[in-house]
Amino acid sequence: MEVLEELKALYEQVLDKNDFHKKVADEFGLKPSSVRTNWFGTRFEIPEKYNTQERLLEFTKDYVENQKERKEELEV
Numbered sequence: 001m002e003v004l005e006e007l008k009a010l011y012e013q014v015l016d017k018n019d020f021h022k023k024v025a026d027e028f029g030l031k032p033s034s035v036r037t038n039w040f041g042t043r044f045e046i047p048e049k050y051n052t053q054e055r056l057l058e059f060t061k062d063y064v065e066n067q068k069e070r071k072e073e074l075e076v
Helices: 003-013 017-028 032-039 049-075
Strands: none
Touching: 003 049, 017 032, 017 049
């Protein structure tokens, strides 16, 4: 699967988009509004420069996995 397609699929699994945008912004030194509008807007324009797509993919995988663990803890 292409990196952007995998990112889109993972992004659909993110429950708290605002929290995710803030954490991505912190990780990449950006503003949350820039992340929301430019990276995760309608066109998913995530730069390829500096291996950003691959780094974001790993970050998102970790975020979704941690989200699942937090949700399971709350359900117990």
